[in-house]
Amino acid sequence: MAISPFVEIDATQKLDPFKGVKKIPLEEYFTSGHRTCQGCESALVMKMMVKAAGPRTIVLGSTGCMYVANTTYYSTSWVVPWMHTQLGSSGSAGLGAAAALKAQMRKGKMKKEPINVIAFCGDGGGADMGLGAISASLTHPDYNFLILLYDNESYANTDIQLSGSTPYGAHTTFSPPGKMKRIMHHRWKKNTAGMLAAGHPECKYVATVCMSYGLLGMNCIRKALEIGGPTFVHSLDPCPKGWDYDPYISHELGELAVTTGIWPLYEVENHTLRLLGKTKEIAEGRYVRQPVRDYLMKQGRFAHFTKDDIDYFQSKVDEMWQKWLIPGVIPMMKDVEGDKPPAE
């Protein structure tokens, strides 16, 4: 892609992909003693995110579980520098920190070196409230930072209110199933990563990850940091509290989200789309998508589903795979013109 001569790009850290689980460094930069739930996959994302980024990293966190539970009164689990930012401002904070580092180094107030800047947000802070700021920040090619959205599909910190990322039909504090009306949340989940990839030509890297596939996820984060400019990674995190399941199956639910085709894994690197892992195998016909029932019926938030509800959910996932212009990524139908020819 052509780059304007007026854009000043700084070097990034060299972050080659980890060649296998045994090559992952032993050092932890997000450690024990956070007050998250048993089996919290978002805490796992924090751990793997900074493990992938390494010690020369600054992390900024907008309000949410990963702020509140990890830094309760005068205590922390972070080994790298970490700062809290407001609920909707992970984009602004990431951009601001990257710009500040750039200015400090230009003025000679800091040693010139590439420092990773990662701003994380939950689905409430990122996919809902902070979306405008994230969008704005992804238009700035001069600054190197990563925005990581950890998506547990609700406002989990404040006891599970519905967000734009909550899946169809899920039980939340805002959508309790009732006797008269069983399905209180009837909107399909927002397609945040696809939207940000499609809408930001200056952004060189967007990926979806799930840390049940930890090595793949960490390598996506390394690539996002190395490629430079503003980048975005969206992680799906099973949440034992809000999804209502035994923490023992946290890892399995992450795998099921991918193998059922509900959560496609992909990266958009320099505007080239690449499906990853099991998602790639599904697309190439080497792996058969599992029925969504296997995923839904393991979670208390879907316990009220009838067969019809499961069928509807399955039909929407089938639609993602069979009708979307790019399966699982861009929700525009390929056959729109064929079905309904434009009026002549």
Place this chain on the structure above:
Amino acid sequence: MGRLFAVEIVYRGIFQKTLAKNISRGIVLAASLEGKPGTSFGRYGDSPERNGIPAKYFAIVATDDLTLEEGMAKYEPKEVDITVCVDDTLCKGVESWAWYGLQPINRLTKAGGTLIVTSKEPPEKLMPMIHQKQDPYKLAVLKGIPSFSGLWVYKDDHTDVRILGAIAKLLPDMLKLDSVKQFILHEWNDAVKVQSATNSYNRITAQNVSPSQGNPEKPFQFELLKWHEMRDGVSIPCIAPGHKMDDPATHATGGFQPARNPTFKKWSTRTMRPVIDFDTCIKCTLCWLQCPDSCFDVTPEGLYDANMEACCGCGVCEAVCPVKDCVTMVNEVAFKDNSSQWEAWRKNKDTYNTWLKGTIANKADRSHGFRYKGQYEEQTPEMLEIAKSS
């Protein structure tokens, strides 16, 4: 002035939230049928709750309005007539959201008050876990498997009404069995639940606990900075980088042990702990990599030792381990300390492996919430049988 009664319900966050609410609410509504006003509330400092992290509900009942108002003019009661502990592993102490350091389960139980524990274990097995208390009090065990479910789907195994029946027996001045029965019929219209409460009323017994009984250890405490001692910008130091590990047998160094948050250990969140067969471990890294709490120390020979000061017992390590019986989750009640399994194994492999086999063979079944639809329906008959017969 009239008389004020206070009951606290100590429970596992989220897992037992509905259970604790049912008990607390039940106390207040049943007492109101006798003309006693009351109020039921969750401790503010425990919110937002997390799965497994200990939390509290309080039920306050008075003989008249003025006494209740006086009792409510406090953030939380300083002492309670009854402490209800709905999971026996909480007997080891409580490190909650609302508090730094470990608190004994009986801290608020007043002299002559009663601690009710739901457990499959007999009192003599629970006693060594419970910290010593200066004043004598009573211990009552409600037999049963600790009831765990989740935020949305409730496991209705009658633990709630059985506790209410037990309270009516142990503190009749606050609550009579008739009011409990009336409340249950009004709330659930279920004669079997009434019978469960009545059975528990008839059979619960409490034994005296003297100041010399129990765990003599002093619970750990932390002194945190006061507001006037804080640094500029409300900043605190990061956790230090970790260090290599030392082999107790050969004194070889290697591997990695992370430094950890010194003021929150998280082990009191644990209800089960992983026990590890180091001889069958294939060093695949998965338990270490997938642990959300970074609790595995990497030993010089590349094994993974779950650090029991940091492990909160989620069970993900057992779930991801590809080797049969290499990582096994065992009921926390079976353990007396948090020492390193790897060090024990390095010192004497035969002794360790004998211990390991015995521990795994005697592991008690625990259930930590929803794994599939229909699971609670399969699990409740066992508990209802206990409610009927013991």
